[in-house]
Amino acid sequence: MAIYEYRCSSCGVQNDVIQKMSDAELTTCPACGKETYSKQISAAGFQLKGNGYYVTDFKNKPASSCETSACNSCPSANG
Numbered sequence: 001m002a003i004y005e006y007r008c009s010s011c012g013v014q015n016d017v018i019q020k021m022s023d024a025e026l027t028t029c030p031a032c033g034k035e036t037y038s039k040q041i042s043a044a045g046f047q048l049k050g051n052g053y054y055v056t057d058f059k060n061k062p063a064s065s066c067e068t069s070a071c072n073s074c075p076s077a078n079g
């Protein structure tokens with residue numbers, strides 16, 4: 001469990017939210033309902049450094065439009 005500081009860039013509300021590391025990041029502001037709620041990087045002892053830690057929960061991952069096996073963009077085409 002970790003405490004994250006969230007802030008809405010529309011109405012400016014700030015809240016501390018207790019989440020698991022695996023929980024999805026919140027985006028909807030509980031005060032104004034806009035999708036401008038975002039996690040702040042605070043100095044609460046949570047630092048990203050070193051190797052081996054990646055955040056890969058991008059929501060809008062582009063769909064693969066590759067149709068050729070010679071495409072260099074496809075990781076699976078390298079074998």
Ligand SMILES: [Zn+2]
Pocket residue numbers: 008009010011012013029030031032033034
């Ligand atoms: Zn808001």
